[in-house]
Amino acid sequence: MTTANVRHRGHDHPRPRSAAVVDDIVSQLAEQGHRDTEPRRLVIGAAAAQGRPFTAEELCVALPCVGRATVYRGLRLLVETGQICRVLLEDRELRYQLSHQGHHHHLLCAVCGASADLVGCDVEELLRQAAAAAGFRMSGHWLEVYGRCADCVIA
Amino acid sequence: MTTANVRHRGHDHPRPRSAAVVDDIVSQLAEQGHRDTEPRRLVIGAAAAQGRPFTAEELCVALPCVGRATVYRGLRLLVETGQICRVLLEDRELRYQLSHQGHHHHLLCAVCGASADLVGCDVEELLRQAAAAAGFRMSGHWLEVYGRCADCVIA
DNA sequence: ATCCATGCAAACCCTTTGCAGTCCA
DNA sequence: TGGACTGCAAAGGGTTTGCATGGAT
Numbered sequence: 001m002t003t004a005n006v007r008h009r010g011h012d013h014p015r016p017r018s019a020a021v022v023d024d025i026v027s028q029l030a031e032q033g034h035r036d037t038e039p040r041r042l043v044i045g046a047a048a049a050q051g052r053p054f055t056a057e058e059l060c061v062a063l064p065c066v067g068r069a070t071v072y073r074g075l076r077l078l079v080e081t082g083q084i085c086r087v088l089l090e091d092r093e094l095r096y097q098l099s100h101q102g103h104h105h106h107l108l109c110a111v112c113g114a115s116a117d118l119v120g121c122d123v124e125e126l127l128r129q130a131a132a133a134a135g136f137r138m139s140g141h142w143l144e145v146y147g148r149c150a151d152c153v154i155a
Numbered sequence: 156m157t158t159a160n161v162r163h164r165g166h167d168h169p170r171p172r173s174a175a176v177v178d179d180i181v182s183q184l185a186e187q188g189h190r191d192t193e194p195r196r197l198v199i200g201a202a203a204a205q206g207r208p209f210t211a212e213e214l215c216v217a218l219p220c221v222g223r224a225t226v227y228r229g230l231r232l233l234v235e236t237g238q239i240c241r242v243l244l245e246d247r248e249l250r251y252q253l254s255h256q257g258h259h260h261h262l263l264c265a266v267c268g269a270s271a272d273l274v275g276c277d278v279e280e281l282l283r284q285a286a287a288a289a290g291f292r293m294s295g296h297w298l299e300v301y302g303r304c305a306d307c308v309i310a
Numbered sequence: 311a312t313c314c315a316t317g318c319a320a321a322c323c324c325t326t327t328g329c330a331g332t333c334c335a
Numbered sequence: 336t337g338g339a340c341t342g343c344a345a346a347g348g349g350t351t352t353g354c355a356t357g358g359a360t
Contacts, residue, residue, distance in 0.1 A: 037315060070315080073315080109291070118285050121281065130300075135271075139302045141301060142301070145293055148291065153291075192333075195340080225341055
């Protein structure tokens with residue numbers, strides 16, 4: 001295997017400040033014909049402010065002035081446009097987090113909820129071959145890896 | 156990688172007829188102190204009769220004489236005792252299917268819904284190493300592979 | 311001036327739970 | 336017989352939708 005490459009959220013690749021993230025996403029949405037509205041900016045801003053995968057409910061609580069439906073519609077739009085991705089916990093709870101470039105998987109800490117992206121790990125090719133051996137043409141896969149992050153392994 | 160080994164449901168390893176499957180599962184449940192009841196047998200029988208991953212709702216429809224709660228409770232018991240396993244479709248719809256031995260993953264056909272088990276594919280070790288590179292100690296993972304089965308690739 | 315986006319509340323879907331009655335072991 | 340199991344219906348939670356209003360382009 002290739003040595004796995006890891007990006008810890010907000011460390012190795014520091015993101016621009018939240019406001020810039022919001023502007024960036026809003027402009028990308030604009031290119032696709034989606035309007036620039038205050039509630040939508042609030043949703044994006046709150047999403048960007050989360051330190052780890054978050055739930056729709058958490059965003060609703062963080063944004064009491066934004067309608068519940070608007071939060072859900074905003075999240076759906078962001079997923080559809082690839083700005084954020086969905087994360088499934090072991091108990092099947094659905095969470096979200098800002099997308100990073102390209103295809104990757106999530107390492108999720110069962111203790112503190114932290115998330116790290118796993119990139120450069122060639123599971124995909126392995127799966128494609130295995131699927132082919134079964135006569136399947138793979139079109140996609142869903143993979144979540146659960147465990148304990150470095151901090152929680154020590155504790 | 157090791158050459159992936161594949162089991163197509165009901166082909167390479169033909170299962171005993173449905174009634175025998177039911178008896179087998181019921182006796183395993185009995186060993187764990189669970190009673191042998193008619194509704195439970197019906198649930199197991201219906202589950203065994205499905206040709207592909209099924210939903211709780213499908214079982215309820217197939218068993219109009221069995222209470223909805225009983226179907227759900229039966230499925231939960233079967234999952235807890237390892238007799239059946241959960242399968243997640245790409246849209247996150249939850250389905251079930253009879254378990255096979257050991258750890259494996261599912262190849263799911265997006266067209267016809269068929270399912271094949273992927274065994275002997277050492278994704279796990281690859282993931283463990285990748286997780287370790289990120290400082291994570293892996294404790295588990297969830298993987299579903301989506302695509303088209305041999306029949307549906309042709310069609 | 312459009313018509314997309316929002317907010318509220320109700321609707322929805324899927325699953326679980328409370329409870330009284332039933333039936334294995 | 337006692338405790339597990341069942342069925343019904345109602346509750347539950349998480350998410351979506353209908354509709355009238357508001358706001359971006």
